[in-house]
Amino acid sequence: MNDTIVSYLAQAPGYSLAVSKISEILGFDATGLVTFLVFGIAVFIVVNVMALVGGLGTYAERKISADIQMRQGPNRVGPYGLLQFLADGVKMITKEDVTPRDADKTLFFVAPLLALVGVFMSLAVIPFSSGFTLTSLNIGVFYLLGVSSLVGVAIFVGGYASNSKWSMLGGMRGASQIISYEVPVTLSILAVVLMAGGLSFGTITEAQGGLPHQWFILHNPFSFIAFFVLFVGALAEANRAPFDLPEAESELVSGYHTEFTGMRFAFFALAEYIEVFVLCGVCAALFLGGYNVPFGLGSGDFIIKNFPAVHPMIAKQIGNVLQLKVFVLKTLALYYVVIWIRWTLPRLRVDHLMTLCWKYMTPIAIFNLVGIAIWIYAFEGKSMLTLMASALSAMAGSGGGH
Amino acid sequence: MSHNLDVYMPVLILAAFAAIMFVGALLVGKLLRPHNPTELKVSPYECGEVPIGTAWSNFNIRFYVVALIFIIFDVEGAFMFPVAAVFKRFVEMGEGGPVLALLLLFISVLLEGISY
Amino acid sequence: MFLDTMFLLSALATLGGALMVVMSKNLMHACMYLLLSLFGVAGLYATLGADFLAATQLVVYAGGVVILMLFAIMLTGGVEEFVNKFGINKIPSMGTTKTYTIGAIVSLIFSFVILKTLSPLFKNYSQADLPPMESTVEDIGVLLVTDHALAFEISSVLLLGALIGAAVISRPRKINGGSK
Numbered sequence: 001m002n003d004t005i006v007s008y009l010a011q012a013p014g015y016s017l018a019v020s021k022i023s024e025i026l027g028f029d030a031t032g033l034v035t036f037l038v039f040g041i042a043v044f045i046v047v048n049v050m051a052l053v054g055g056l057g058t059y060a061e062r063k064i065s066a067d068i069q070m071r072q073g074p075n076r077v078g079p080y081g082l083l084q085f086l087a088d089g090v091k092m093i094t095k096e097d098v099t100p101r102d103a104d105k106t107l108f109f110v111a112p113l114l115a116l117v118g119v120f121m122s123l124a125v126i127p128f129s130s131g132f133t134l135t136s137l138n139i140g141v142f143y144l145l146g147v148s149s150l151v152g153v154a155i156f157v158g159g160y161a162s163n164s165k166w167s168m169l170g171g172m173r174g175a176s177q178i179i180s181y182e183v184p185v186t187l188s189i190l191a192v193v194l195m196a197g198g199l200s201f202g203t204i205t206e207a208q209g210g211l212p213h214q215w216f217i218l219h220n221p222f223s224f225i226a227f228f229v230l231f232v233g234a235l236a237e238a239n240r241a242p243f244d245l246p247e248a249e250s251e252l253v254s255g256y257h258t259e260f261t262g263m264r265f266a267f268f269a270l271a272e273y274i275e276v277f278v279l280c281g282v283c284a285a286l287f288l289g290g291y292n293v294p295f296g297l298g299s300g301d302f303i304i305k306n307f308p309a310v311h312p313m314i315a316k317q318i319g320n321v322l323q324l325k326v327f328v329l330k331t332l333a334l335y336y337v338v339i340w341i342r343w344t345l346p347r348l349r350v351d352h353l354m355t356l357c358w359k360y361m362t363p364i365a366i367f368n369l370v371g372i373a374i375w376i377y378a379f380e381g382k383s384m385l386t387l388m389a390s391a392l393s394a395m396a397g398s399g400g401g402h
Numbered sequence: 403m404s405h406n407l408d409v410y411m412p413v414l415i416l417a418a419f420a421a422i423m424f425v426g427a428l429l430v431g432k433l434l435r436p437h438n439p440t441e442l443k444v445s446p447y448e449c450g451e452v453p454i455g456t457a458w459s460n461f462n463i464r465f466y467v468v469a470l471i472f473i474i475f476d477v478e479g480a481f482m483f484p485v486a487a488v489f490k491r492f493v494e495m496g497e498g499g500p501v502l503a504l505l506l507l508f509i510s511v512l513l514e515g516i517s518y
Numbered sequence: 519m520f521l522d523t524m525f526l527l528s529a530l531a532t533l534g535g536a537l538m539v540v541m542s543k544n545l546m547h548a549c550m551y552l553l554l555s556l557f558g559v560a561g562l563y564a565t566l567g568a569d570f571l572a573a574t575q576l577v578v579y580a581g582g583v584v585i586l587m588l589f590a591i592m593l594t595g596g597v598e599e600f601v602n603k604f605g606i607n608k609i610p611s612m613g614t615t616k617t618y619t620i621g622a623i624v625s626l627i628f629s630f631v632i633l634k635t636l637s638p639l640f641k642n643y644s645q646a647d648l649p650p651m652e653s654t655v656e657d658i659g660v661l662l663v664t665d666h667a668l669a670f671e672i673s674s675v676l677l678l679g680a681l682i683g684a685a686v687i688s689r690p691r692k693i694n695g696g697s698k
Contacts, residue, residue: 035411036411039411040415042412043415043419044419047423093430094431107546107547107550113420113424116420116424117420117421120419121413121420123416124412124416135409135411135412135413137409139572139573142483142570142573142577145479145573146560146574146580149576149585150581153553153581153588156588157546157550160546160592172465175585175589176465176468176589179469179585180472182472182476183472183475186475187475187479190482193487194486194490197487197490198487199483199655263428263431354468358471410564465592465593466589467684469585470680470684470687471681472582472586473578474677474681476577476578476581477677478677479577480574480577480578481670481673481674483570484570484659484662485662486659487655488659
């Protein structure tokens with residue numbers, strides 16, 4: 001159950017050999033050390049890729065928004081303006097770091113840190129592929145919920161620490177919005193857990209298949225709705241438009257990060273963009289089949305069967321790369337939709353936001369949950385399309401009999 | 403591997419990494435950036451007006467109630483997650499009925515609260 | 519080795535956080551230290567192999583209760599004014615060196631007495647003797663719907679009570695003109 005990248009690598013024949021060799025050289029059991037190193041390297045890769053994704057996210061956002069509004073978008077730095085985010089980074093780091101006079105200095109420091117820690121910790125359970133998951137905790141989804149609520153605390157503290165009225169209002173709105181929308185999100189995730197019978201991302205992904213009809217989104221009518229509830233809730237949790245009330249420029253200047261300058265602001269922004277990626281990844285993993293590749297390509301079975309000359313281990317690696325690609329592709333598709341929504345829909349009003357959450361989304365989510373529970377009981381966990389297919393074949397069979 | 407507590411290692415490493423990145427960037431930035439705060443610059447931003455009083459004031463009790471309701475749903479979720487995780491297994495065993503009844507009872511009692 | 523590291527880190531976070539909660543005079547800071555302490559407790563649960571409990575700790579306490587407390591602090595608004603309008607210190611000084619010393623000695627004696635009484639219960643396990651850690655989620659789920667079904671349902675009634683209470687608080691009062 002508890003698969004990690006280390007346990008995946010440990011399947012390779014060279015791994016234990018390397019461990020024993022290192023142990024010999026160092027003179028003590030190096031298993032723990034090697035584990036630590038492997039995790040460290042993996043974390044380093046993931047964090048850097050994520051920082052890149054966050055940076056490119058800002059670029060993509062501006063480029064797509066420009067596209068939607070028929071503008072050019074950034075196009076000076078690098079080819080097609082691709083290096084714009086690096087230029088922004090340099091700008092941010094050389095900006096003066098202003099701490100407001102009345103601010104709570106400690107909390108002013110802690111708030112962006114909390115946001116960053118919360119988002120980074122949630123990266124630990126993202127299932128990039130069956131092999132490359134930092135750690136597939138068997139409480140995966142629940143852990144993710146807990147860690148992501150840290151961002152809410154961070155936003156509130158950020159708003160509080162600035163001691164500016166705009167920030168305070170933004171922080172208040174942000175915190176209450178995040179905790180409100182966590183309720184429908186939790187209930188939708190519960191629905192998925194009901195269908196998959198497990199809390200870890202591995203179990204949930206494995207319970208689905210590679211082709212769209214095996215995904216949970218098309219499992220039954222209720223899960224189809226549940227996906228949209230989850231997606232809208234995720235938008236609200238990441239403070240994305242149309243739910244970007246905590247940072248509504250037109251009414252709150254810049255919301256909870258009004259007073260944050262330079263790198264502190266950069267880290268808030270980075271945390272936000274990575275969180276969007278994480279939530280898109282979660283949506284993809286829970287409802288859109290995650291890293292599953294059709295036709296058994298992902299596990300390498302297809303290649304092993306059809307090309308016996310290829311070593312099974314290599315076939316598995318190819319499968320893993322494919323899985324990685326599929327997962328990232330699905331996530332980025334959702335990412336595009338998120339940006340697209342931002343530039344399409346107007347912002348909600350605060351009371352509408354709360355009404356939407358408590359009077360519409362939460363009851364719908366509960367309804368979904370009940371519906372899925374009954375569905376699983378009534379049809380023994382079979383999906384909608386399987387049932388239709390069997391009904392069709394039964395009809396065809398009876399038709400042929402007459 | 404002697405024990406599988408190692409699964410929590412990436413979590414700690416990630417948290418540490420975030421902290422190091424944050425502090426490191428601020429320290430590096432300290433060497434590069436200018437630092438000349440003025441009275442106007444460090445005052446809270448209020449569109450050019452001189453701020454009156456502090457922002458730390460009492461606010462609407464509704465926010466508090468939202469947090470309260472959120473915790474209730476959180477606890478509910480915490481109760482239902484393990485049940486949901488084993489529900490499929492019970493159905494496969496053919497014992498899904500009683501569990502479903504329990505789950506529905508649990509949810510319906512909460513629904514009363516919402517409708518209230 | 520990692521077990522020890524994790525235990526030490528969690529214990530340090532728990533105790534240090536708890537100590538700082540008591541020591542800090544700023545309510546907001548105290549709340550942040552409480553967050554640290556709660557994370558430490560979650561880490562301790564995880565060290566013991568109770569992974570679901572650890573996650574619940576994170577979700578309910580670190581996510582919910584801390585935000586509730588932050589809101590409550592903002593609601594009462596007594597953050598930075600340590601003196602109320604009559605000039606009386608809101609947070610009285612906690613004591614002198616004498617009281618601290620006496621307190622420390624008393625708590626030491628008490629803890630020794632408690633440890634002494636409990637000592638027959640403790641056993642020394644080496645790591646190899648411990649059962650391999652498995653997911654506790656399934657166990658909890660099975661127990662909740664079999665042995666403890668009644669408690670499961672009663673807890674839902676309890677939550678219903680809390681929900682209605684929250685609704686009653688937030689309901690605007692009609693007697694006083696309903697200005698809300």
